[in-house]
Amino acid sequence: MIGRRWQPFDKQAWRGALVLAACALLAPLLLVDYQLIFAAEILIWGLFALSFALVYGFGGMLSFAQALFFGAGCYGFNVATFKYSLGTWGAIASGLAAAVLFAIPAGFIATRVRQHHFLIVTVILSVLVSAVLASGHWRWIAGPYVTRSLAFVPEVALGPWRFSFGSELFSFYFTAGVVGLAVWLASLVTSSPFGKALRAIRDNEDRAALIGLDVNFLRWMMFVFAAAIAGISGTLYVLLARYSNLEFFDWTYSGKAVVATIVGGASSLAGPFAGMAFYLLSSEYLSRYFQQFAILFGLLLLIVVRFAPDGLYVTAARLAREAFARLAAGASAGERR
Amino acid sequence: MELLPVLVLNGLVWGLIVALIALGLSIIFGLLDFINVAHGDFFMLGAVLAWMLIDTTGNFWIAFAIVPAIGLLAGGLIERGVLRPIENSASLSIVASFGLSLILQEGVRATYGATPKRILDPIGVTFPVFGLQYEVYRLFAAAVSIIAIAGFFLFLHRTKLGTWMRAVRQDRETAIALGVPSDRIFMVTFGLGMAMAMLGGVVAAPLTSVEFRLGLDVLPLCFIAVIIGGLGNLPGTAAAAVLLSVMEGFITSFAEPTTARIISLIFMSVVLLARPQGLFTRVPA
Numbered sequence: 001m002i003g004r005r006w007q008p009f010d011k012q013a014w015r016g017a018l019v020l021a022a023c024a025l026l027a028p029l030l031l032v033d034y035q036l037i038f039a040a041e042i043l044i045w046g047l048f049a050l051s052f053a054l055v056y057g058f059g060g061m062l063s064f065a066q067a068l069f070f071g072a073g074c075y076g077f078n079v080a081t082f083k084y085s086l087g088t089w090g091a092i093a094s095g096l097a098a099a100v101l102f103a104i105p106a107g108f109i110a111t112r113v114r115q116h117h118f119l120i121v122t123v124i125l126s127v128l129v130s131a132v133l134a135s136g137h138w139r140w141i142a143g144p145y146v147t148r149s150l151a152f153v154p155e156v157a158l159g160p161w162r163f164s165f166g167s168e169l170f171s172f173y174f175t176a177g178v179v180g181l182a183v184w185l186a187s188l189v190t191s192s193p194f195g196k197a198l199r200a201i202r203d204n205e206d207r208a209a210l211i212g213l214d215v216n217f218l219r220w221m222m223f224v225f226a227a228a229i230a231g232i233s234g235t236l237y238v239l240l241a242r243y244s245n246l247e248f249f250d251w252t253y254s255g256k257a258v259v260a261t262i263v264g265g266a267s268s269l270a271g272p273f274a275g276m277a278f279y280l281l282s283s284e285y286l287s288r289y290f291q292q293f294a295i296l297f298g299l300l301l302l303i304v305v306r307f308a309p310d311g312l313y314v315t316a317a318r319l320a321r322e323a324f325a326r327l328a329a330g331a332s333a334g335e336r337r
Numbered sequence: 338m339e340l341l342p343v344l345v346l347n348g349l350v351w352g353l354i355v356a357l358i359a360l361g362l363s364i365i366f367g368l369l370d371f372i373n374v375a376h377g378d379f380f381m382l383g384a385v386l387a388w389m390l391i392d393t394t395g396n397f398w399i400a401f402a403i404v405p406a407i408g409l410l411a412g413g414l415i416e417r418g419v420l421r422p423i424e425n426s427a428s429l430s431i432v433a434s435f436g437l438s439l440i441l442q443e444g445v446r447a448t449y450g451a452t453p454k455r456i457l458d459p460i461g462v463t464f465p466v467f468g469l470q471y472e473v474y475r476l477f478a479a480a481v482s483i484i485a486i487a488g489f490f491l492f493l494h495r496t497k498l499g500t501w502m503r504a505v506r507q508d509r510e511t512a513i514a515l516g517v518p519s520d521r522i523f524m525v526t527f528g529l530g531m532a533m534a535m536l537g538g539v540v541a542a543p544l545t546s547v548e549f550r551l552g553l554d555v556l557p558l559c560f561i562a563v564i565i566g567g568l569g570n571l572p573g574t575a576a577a578a579v580l581l582s583v584m585e586g587f588i589t590s591f592a593e594p595t596t597a598r599i600i601s602l603i604f605m606s607v608v609l610l611a612r613p614q615g616l617f618t619r620v621p622a
Contacts, residue, residue, distance in 0.1 A: 135595035292447040301436030
């Protein structure tokens with residue numbers, strides 16, 4: 001690996017992209033309409049979980065502030081839609097901008113402190129913002145843009161065509177397309193020299209500083225990038241569900257991303273999606289029989305942390321690879337004999 | 338403005354309770370080196386258990402004996418069963434404590450219900466002060482907190498176990514080399530931290546409405562106290578908790594409670610950036 005130039009488009013990335021594209025093309029054949037919407041929801045929350053994986057798995061920062069940027073995405077979307085009557089693209093850009101603009105100062109403060117302090121700062125920031133938005137005294141910030149339903153069916157212009165989110169099929173493809181783009185961007189960032197520098201910082205900050213990396217600045221930039229990803233997932237959620245809520249800002253909402261990411265695997269891009277799919281699918285089915293299914297996720301979290309700290313998806317993938325290698329080795333040994 | 342003395346007094350009472358809870362958080366951090374995200378839920382559990390005890394036995398006072406004992410026991414078991422196997426990764430410990438928090442909240446919601454419930458003032462006597470009727474129970478709550486905090490510091494400085502705890506905190510390797518049973522100390526510490534939070538829950542139960550989300554408001558308060566007092570600095574944490582609550586009570590007399598909370602959050606941010614070791618911790622020269 002050492003000395004190899006950065007290749008953004010390596011074989012593995014293409015293979016992954018092809019598999020995902022095939023899944024997306026097949027999905028409408030296998031799923032009925034409401035299931036398509038559910039699949040889109042999984043992708044959106046998976047992207048949200050990915051934003052946590054970026055700061056925690058790749059940057060070593062245990063952040064409970066990701067929900068803030070998800071909320072900021074919703075907020076930016078609503079401001080653009082209701083105050084400036086921008087179209088869907090403008091609203092998405094505005095949601096992204098809101099998350100980034102908010103993450104720049106928030107990240108500047110948070111990344112100056114370490115470990116335990118970092119965690120506490122992210123919790124306190126979330127509590128602060130929720131308090132400001134919930135209080136009646138800052139109406140000019142919160143406005144009617146925090147808890148709001150879209151009273152119309154959003155439409156989006158793609159070239160000369162206009163598509164409506166009234167169609168489940170289009171909603172699914174639009175979501176899948178944007179999430180795919182965001183994941184691709186995230187894979188570029190994490191495999192770039194910047195991503196590698198961050199992993200060096202995560203593994204040993206002192207050594208990283210000694211070889212000349214600007215530790216605080218790099219952590220800050222990763223924080224802002226992850227916030228942008230969370231912001232995109234927020235705007236996609238408003239588009240799909242057509243409502244947003246103050247509770248999206250709450251730090252316990254970030255817990256959803258924490259659970260999914262840890263269960264799936266924090267140091268891979270697919271792990272958060274696998275974890276979130278598992279979380280949402282099982283909660284969908286469990287909640288029919290057992291209202292407080294989150295207890296089971298708490299237990300699962302304890303078990304994963306204890307026995308598979310890399311996450312279920314990452315551990316399963318490793319075991320499968322090892323079993324496959326053993327099988328291949330056994331087969332070739334058998335041939336030789 | 339005529340409410341000022343009462344609000345400050347309320348702040349003082351509440352601050353002493355928060356100090357009790359935050360001390361538990363701080364001692365766990367000091368020894369086990371991780372932030373216990375479930376600490377607010379330990380507090381909530383204490384309040385809920387107090388309510389359940391009244392519901393079944395009709396007696397509030399036995400909660401003061403039973404609930405901390407449960408906390409001590411449960412805390413020891415949690416440390417041994419959940420945290421010990423992952424003790425060398427602080428972030429995994431935090432994630433595990435988040436899992437605990439989920440289990441506690443949803444467990445309480447499943448058994449106790451989601452609706453907030455109130456406990457009647459167990460003393461039910463008021464006395465006139467500053468032109469208002471003030472509940473004697475609040476003074477009692479303050480006294481219990483003070484006794485518990487004082488008892489905790491006495492335990493820490495006057496008993497063998499307490500001395501061992503301080504030794505492990507100062508220098509783990511040396512303490513182990515000198516024969517301090519550090520494994521047992523960790524169990525006792527987590528149990529003690531949980532017991533203090535749950536005692537705080539019992540004391541506070543008649544002063545608030547008891548529900549499964551109770552811990553979510555208290556945890557940030559404890560965080561602020563721990564940061565301002567200095568992470569792991571026990572007297573500093575207690576002082577910061579009282580100071581903050583009195584300050585919030587003072588601000589509440591002329592502004593909204595949210596404003597007071599926001600001011601203390603900003604205060605904490607300033608302390609964190611300017612003096613990350615806390616207001617009351619001296620930097621070794």
